[in-house]
Amino acid sequence: GNAAFAQGKTYTLKVALFTPERSSTSRWFKMQEKRLAEKSGGRLKLQNFFGSSMGPMPRHYDLARTGVADMAFFQHGVTRGRFPLTELFHSPYLAPDGHKGSLVATKTAADMKDRYLAPEHKGTRLIWVVFNRPSGIYDASKPIRSLEDLRGRRYRAPTPTDVAMLKALGGLPIGLPATDMAESLQKGTINGVITDPIGVFSFKLGEMLRYYSPMFVSVISFGLVMNPKSYDALPKDLKALIDELGTKEAASEMAMLSWGKDFPAYTKYMDSLKLERIALAPEADAAMRAAADKVMAGRIAEMEKKGLPARKAYDEMKALAAKYAAE
Amino acid sequence: MTAQAIGGLGVVVLIVLTLLRVPLGAAMGLVGLIGYAAIDGWDKAFIVFGTTPFSLTHYAFSVLPLFILMGTVATRSNMSQELFHAANAVFAGRRGALPMATIGACAGFSAISGSSVATAATFTQIAVPEMRRFGYDLRLATGSVAAAGTLGILIPPSVIMVIYALAAEESVPRLFAAGMFPGLILAALFMAVVWVVVRLRPGWAPVGEAMPWRERLRAAGAMWKLALLFGLAVGGIYTGWFSPTEAAGIAAFAAIVIAGATRQLSLRGLWDCITETLRTTAMLMFIIVGAWIFAYFVVQTRLPSGLLDLIEHFDLAPWAVIAMILVFYIILGCVLDAVAIILVTVPVFLPVVTAMGYDSVWYGILMVVVVEIGLITPPVGLNIFVMRAQLPDVPLGTMFAGIAPFLIADFVLIALLLLFPQIALWLPGVLY
């Protein structure tokens, strides 16, 4: 009957990705394409559309929401205002520096997914939220050791929180598309960038940068969502395979493939650079953390006014992140 | 029907519709919509269709109206005329002086104008009457203007390069830098063509009077406006005063200031420049909306991966594939407009070309050269049409005959680019 027919049918899911096929973030998706085909006996096929080929990057979330794609890998920050609680993860000093930070934030988000994050992914089924490595400030010409050094420096800041931090500390945030960073650095229209180390690699900024200071340490989130109708159309056993994609382990695997240690091309590139790591003066570090608290307090108060459980979510986030950082 | 078959059919229908006079933007948009629906259903097709116009206001796109504005202001304020007289002074007294001056002036003007059609139209008004007056053969007169006009999109800034950059997600400044040397080489090759032609057909080009050096210098001095604009744009970018994207705004502003300060442009004239710029930009935008919808359809057809499978199946060498693509483009260039060629074919061919290991900036320059050829080949050549509109008494046959020798220069440049990709890639490598 019908069930047997459904058993034999093959399902093809179109996945929209903004990342190019050869980027590290695409590796997990290629892996799943193989895995799902094997596990389903060829009945579940992922068709990955890399490099924004299904639509422009800022519209990736909507590609899945409207059903143009069955799944979409997207960046929360490019559609400002739509994912306020998820954006809390972009707060400074949430996760430790390095690839561990990516893992800590990803695990934290997995724990908070059902209660806080999924509800604000309206019109889609949230599979996971993952994070890049925490960012720092990369300066082209000046080692930043103190607040005085930071004053008047022009940086491209990736998130509204980083913009607020820079403004609070006397730096000058410059708005730029990410693709214009290299050009602007080269010409000196900006003095540096706030980015994660993988960003230095993928946008090929290394030759123009000289000093790295671990300041503002914050992560950026990326999500994988599925169109609810596409999910409902699947038979039970295939739904289970999709559910497996959304576990804490699967999300961690994705984060580590994208921003983890096993990334020879990245390591080779970074080793070839003359980047100097600058130690921040302790009082400057303390001042920055204080500024971060103030910025976040303001943001949370704003969100609470709109009726969002920002305070509760933020406290829980901090506690969970501290727990995973200690592991 | 497979998605790839639908894709192939879509391309054929598109070409037929455009040949039946359907406006390009509408033809691409509707074929894209119906093709997408045939593959993925109407609901999804209409969502993609309706959201596309909102995605086309990239920051990088802002250089398009700004560079068009600069070129329009430069034309209206007689900068092109002054440039022609200056170039003329340099070559005065040689056989073929005026066509050579035309090529030199077009190359110079190309440094501030992003459009080949505008460059050809401008110099049709300035150079052709002058060459007629001195008894040049009409074939040489019109051929040199039509060919030299194509430099407008190879020497930066270039509207076509901006459109390619958007379609290919490449960097506009890198492409601009890559066009510099091929553009200068092509200008030199065009001059070589004139040199050969006037030796083989001395009757085509009378020898004019030589000019004393003092006078030559004085005339060449009239190039200062252009030199100032170009120096400001390049110098400002180089010293980090502004970014290449901002340079478009600065240069447009500077052109307006220079034209106003030298009393070559009234407020009324400025207003005309602005509305003309807007209509040109709007016309491009209309085509771009259609082309983007068509491109999303092409993605769904998986046509590029089908082409790659074919290449693998027949075990073709990469250079053979490039050669086939070039022949296809030159045929397409006979009947399609430059913007359309870029927008229709980049989604199909670029993934194939980059998968074979070629550089997309290099490929972009190659594209610009082949669409340049399309601008001057029969039966559809936009440069020829704008010239014809201004010279109604010159038969089209005369113009095409005059252009033929200059096509050799284009083919030499293509060969050079295939043999020495560094011609295009060296400068962007040094700058970025």
Next chain:
Amino acid sequence: MMALIGAAARFLTRVAAVFLLAMVAVNVVDVGLRSGLNAPIFGAYEIVEFLLAAVAFLAIPEAFLRDQHITIELIDQVVPQRVVDWLRAIGTLFALVFVALLAWHMVRPTLDYMEFDEVSMDLQLPLVWKAGLILAGIVASVATAFALFLRDLGRAAGRGA
């Protein structure tokens, strides 16, 4: 009616002209402030993108009225003028159908920008403003494409009679 459509199209072009001048000004002022006083305009590129929406779309209606959209006119040399007139009318009908469908299907995404309160990255400008400018250009194009179609149809039918 035609006069009204023409006036509306010219008005939109004028609005776009102001936005184009503003675009030049933003670039000049931003570069000047940044290099002169190290005080760049925050979010200048976002302002440029908003202005671009008007610059690129608001003149499309007038481009229609002036019949400036790129068409391949190769066939004019092959077939009689009467056929050309009919082909021209049919081509304009294609353009009319295209912009009409476009306008209709752009309404939903415009409302989405409002519903999701989406704002720009740096300046938090509501994206629905930008979407509204783009939609306005396309909606006005429907009117001018319609006017052009009536004219082309009249011309073709007139010659046929």
